[in-house]
Amino acid sequence: MTDTVDNTYATTDVMQAAVVTEFGAPLEIATLALPKPGNRQALVKLETTGVCHTDLHAAHGDWPVKPQPPFIPGHEGCGTVVALGEGVDDIQVGDRIGNVWLWSACGECEFCRTGWETLCESQRNGGYSVNGSFGTYMLVDTAYAARIPDGADPLEVAPILCAGVTVYKGLKETEAGPGEWVAISGIGGLGHIAVQYALAMGLRVLAVDVDDSKLALATELGAEIALNARNVDLAVEARKATGGVHGVLVTAVHPQAFGQAVGLVRRGGTIVFNGLPPGDFPAPIFDIVLNRLTIRGSIVGTRQDLAEALDFYARGLIRPKVTPARLDEVNDIFERMKRGQIDGRMVIDFREDAIDQPAR
Ligand code: NAD
Ligand code: ZN
Ligand code: ZN
Numbered sequence: 001m002t003d004t005v006d007n008t009y010a011t012t013d014v015m016q017a018a019v020v021t022e023f024g025a026p027l028e029i030a031t032l033a034l035p036k037p038g039n040r041q042a043l044v045k046l047e048t049t050g051v052c053h054t055d056l057h058a059a060h061g062d063w064p065v066k067p068q069p070p071f072i073p074g075h076e077g078c079g080t081v082v083a084l085g086e087g088v089d090d091i092q093v094g095d096r097i098g099n100v101w102l103w104s105a106c107g108e109c110e111f112c113r114t115g116w117e118t119l120c121e122s123q124r125n126g127g128y129s130v131n132g133s134f135g136t137y138m139l140v141d142t143a144y145a146a147r148i149p150d151g152a153d154p155l156e157v158a159p160i161l162c163a164g165v166t167v168y169k170g171l172k173e174t175e176a177g178p179g180e181w182v183a184i185s186g187i188g189g190l191g192h193i194a195v196q197y198a199l200a201m202g203l204r205v206l207a208v209d210v211d212d213s214k215l216a217l218a219t220e221l222g223a224e225i226a227l228n229a230r231n232v233d234l235a236v237e238a239r240k241a242t243g244g245v246h247g248v249l250v251t252a253v254h255p256q257a258f259g260q261a262v263g264l265v266r267r268g269g270t271i272v273f274n275g276l277p278p279g280d281f282p283a284p285i286f287d288i289v290l291n292r293l294t295i296r297g298s299i300v301g302t303r304q305d306l307a308e309a310l311d312f313y314a315r316g317l318i319r320p321k322v323t324p325a326r327l328d329e330v331n332d333i334f335e336r337m338k339r340g341q342i343d344g345r346m347v348i349d350f351r352e353d354a355i356d357q358p359a360r
Contacts, residue, residue: 048349050161074133076133079098167191169302171203180204206245247270
C-alpha cells in the first residue's frame with residue numbers, strides 16, 4: 001500500500017472490489033489500495049451499483065474492442081464524494097454522484113463540439129477502459145459524473161445512470177411522437193425502464209420479449225400490448241393491433257430480435273438498436289427501401305440526456321424495479337442474467353447495514 005489519500009473522509013485505505021481477471025472466468029473479490037483522485041477527479045464511496053448486461057459482455061470479452069483484465073466492471077454506481085483531486089470547483093466532499101459508461105470524453109473533437117460526445121473517439125468508458133463501480137470505492141471524472149438528484153433512493157436511481165439514460169435517448173432517436181406507437185423489444189433491465197419513459201413521453205407501448213414474466217411486468221407498467229416472440233407471428237400481430245408501430249427500440253440480447261424489428265414497423269418508421277449481443281442479423285433490403293425505413297444505433301446518452309433522464313426520475317415518473325444483492329453475489333447475478341432470470345435490475349448494495357444481511 002503506497003498511495004494514501006490526503007484529506008479524505010474515507011474510513012479506510014483499502015477497498016473491496018469484484019475483479020475480472022480473465023474473460024469468462026468468475027470474478028474475484030479482491031482487497032485493493034484506494035486509488036488517489038487525479039486532476040478533475042473525485043474518489044467516491046459507493047452506496048449502490050446496478051448490474052448491466054454490458055458488464056456481463058465486458059467480463060466475457062464479447063465485443064470486438066475489448067477491455068484489458070484485470071479490471072473492475074460497473075457503470076451504474078451511486079455514492080458519496082470522500083476526496084477530490086485538483087481542479088474541481090463544482091463538486092464538494094459529501095455530494096452524491098455516480099459513474100456512467102461515458103466516463104470521460106475529450107471535449108474538443110468534432111463530436112464533442114457538436115453535442116455528440118457519445119461518439120468521441122477519445123472517450124473512456126466506466127467499468128471497461130477505466131475501473132468501475134463493482135467495488136466499495138471508485139474514481140470519477142467530475143466533468144462527466146452523474147449528479148444524483150436530492151432525495152433519490154440509491155437503489156432505484158442507480159439503473160437510471162445507464163439503463164435509464166440509454167433508453168430515454170434511444171426513444172428520442174425513434175422520432176416517435178406523443179400518441180404514436182413504439183415497440184420495445186426486450187423487457188429486461190433496459191426495457192422495463194423504457195416502457196416507463198415511453199409512457200412518460202406520451203407514447204403508446206407494444207412490448208416484446210421471449211419470457212412471459214417479463215411481459216407481465218411490461219403490462220403491469222402500462223404497456224397496452226405484450227407479445228411473446230416465441231409464441232406468435234410478431235409482424236402479423238403487431239400490424240393487427242397497431243397498424244405497424246412508428247418506432248422500435250430493441251434492447252434484447254439475442255440477434256433474432258434485431259431482424260424481427262423490421263416486421264413490426266409501419267412505413268416511414270425508425271428502428272433503434274440499443275442491445276449489443278455479439279452477432280449479425282439478416283435485413284430485407286426491399287422492405288427497407290420501399291418502406292423508407294431508418295435503422296440506427298444509439299449509444300447511452302450525453303450529459304444533457306443524463307440530466308433529463310434523472311429529472312424524469314426525480315419527478316416520480318420512473319421507478320426501476322430493483323432487487324438488492326451483495327458484492328460477493330456478483331457471479332450468481334451474472335449466471336441469472338445469462339439465463340434471463342432477472343426481472344428488472346439487480347443492484348449491489350454496499351451500505352453497512354446491507355452487508356450484514358443474510359443472502360437474499
Ligand atoms: P437484460 O439481461 O436485463 O435484458 C435482456 C432482455 O432481452 C431480457 O428480458 C430477455 O428476456 C430479452 N430477450 C432475450 N432474447 C430475446 C428475443 N429474441 N426477443 C426479445 N427479447 C429477448 O439486459 P440489459 O441490461 O437490459 O441490456 C440489454 C442489452 O443492451 C445488452 O446487450 C447491453 O449490453 C446493451 N446495452 C446497450 C447500451 C447502449 O448504450 N446502446 C447501454 C446499456 C446496455
Ligand atoms: Zn450499461
Ligand atoms: Zn471528443
